[in-house]
Amino acid sequence: MNDSAHPAPTPQPPGFDDVLAAAARIAPHAHATPVLRSRVLDALAGCELHFKCENLQRGGAFKFRGACNAIFSLGEEEVTHGVVTQSSGNHGGAVALASRLRGTRATVVAPRSTPKVKLAAIEGYGGRVVPCDTTQASRDEVTAQVLAETGGVLVHPFNDPRVIAGQGTATLELLCSVPGIDAVIAPVSGGGLLSGSAIAAHGRGRGINVFGAEPLGARDAHDSLRSGERITGRVADTVCDGLRAELGTLTFPILREHVREILLVDDAQVIAAMRLLWERMKLVVEPSGAVPLAAVLAHPEHFAGRRVGIILSGGNVDLDALPELFGRSG
Numbered sequence: 001m002n003d004s005a006h007p008a009p010t011p012q013p014p015g016f017d018d019v020l021a022a023a024a025r026i027a028p029h030a031h032a033t034p035v036l037r038s039r040v041l042d043a044l045a046g047c048e049l050h051f052k053c054e055n056l057q058r059g060g061a062f063k064f065r066g067a068c069n070a071i072f073s074l075g076e077e078e079v080t081h082g083v084v085t086q087s088s089g090n091h092g093g094a095v096a097l098a099s100r101l102r103g104t105r106a107t108v109v110a111p112r113s114t115p116k117v118k119l120a121a122i123e124g125y126g127g128r129v130v131p132c133d134t135t136q137a138s139r140d141e142v143t144a145q146v147l148a149e150t151g152g153v154l155v156h157p158f159n160d161p162r163v164i165a166g167q168g169t170a171t172l173e174l175l176c177s178v179p180g181i182d183a184v185i186a187p188v189s190g191g192g193l194l195s196g197s198a199i200a201a202h203g204r205g206r207g208i209n210v211f212g213a214e215p216l217g218a219r220d221a222h223d224s225l226r227s228g229e230r231i232t233g234r235v236a237d238t239v240c241d242g243l244r245a246e247l248g249t250l251t252f253p254i255l256r257e258h259v260r261e262i263l264l265v266d267d268a269q270v271i272a273a274m275r276l277l278w279e280r281m282k283l284v285v286e287p288s289g290a291v292p293l294a295a296v297l298a299h300p301e302h303f304a305g306r307r308v309g310i311i312l313s314g315g316n317v318d319l320d321a322l323p324e325l326f327g328r329s330g
Contacts (some may be wrong), residue, residue, distance in 0.1 A: 211261055
């Protein structure tokens with residue numbers, strides 16, 4: 001987010017202790033999601049896959065972890081005027097749900113392209129939706145307007161150390177339940193999940209390789225790490241509606257320090273991976289959540305013979321769009 005919507009100086013990145021504190025804080029509210037296996041997918045990938053099923057998290061996505069940690073970290077005075085965020089869907093629903101649990105209200109700035117199922121979730125949890133255009137500049141401008149109007153507190157979807165620490169609890173749980181993980185891979189958009197995953201993984205063991213997975217049509221994270229500079233201002237073109245944001249000022253340096261590589265896949269590979277998860281594991285996973293499996297299958301040289309943790313980030317799918325989605329992988 002630019003300075004107009006987030007005027008405070010960039011905060012310090014969270015550490016492993018912050019992830020541990022987040023795990024304790026959200027434990028009364030968040031699900032400890034299962035880790036599932038598939039022999040069929042192991043054989044296809046040529047490695048041992050452990051799927052952390054955040055599609056089964058409250059709100060249908062990992063986003064509840066970060067939103068819950070951030071909102072329950074706030075003082076009583078801070079939540080008086082409510083919580084404000086921007087989101088393409090899952091984070092907005094998570095903020096609305098966590099705000100309801102905390103006894104405050106949420107306003108979510110959402111692009112007009114946000115899937116109806118995700119908008120319905122935000123409103124179903126009691127959140128107010130304020131529409132904006134799909135560009136990051138529009139998101140930031142409208143968010144700044146809402147903050148000025150409401151006096152609410154901003155819970156940014158990824159450029160917030162409390163959110164990053166909360167997202168890291170998914171990988172923390174994965175590594176606690178499955179010993180000997182060699183590599184962790186998670187999708188990347190704004191970088192909150194991948195940053196938290198990397199901090200948690202390297203807090204448990206510096207030898208764990210951390211990878212990001214990103215669609216070709218939204219490859220700003222890949223290109224940012226390659227160039228050494230944060231790339232902004234692009235318009236994403238991908239079926240993965242949850243992966244269209246750009247890296248934040250806080251997440252970019254974390255990824256530069258901790259992430260080995262961002263692996264790219266096209267939309268057809270993503271949908272094919274999504275179909276495998278539905279058919280072989282009976283898991284409802286959205287396109288954004290299937291990107292890591294697609295990346296493992298497309299880049300086997302990084303994972304052959306290894307024990308790999310995959311973060312299935314969410315399962316909020318527009319069921320009316322399924323025929324068109326699955327038709328693309330045929």
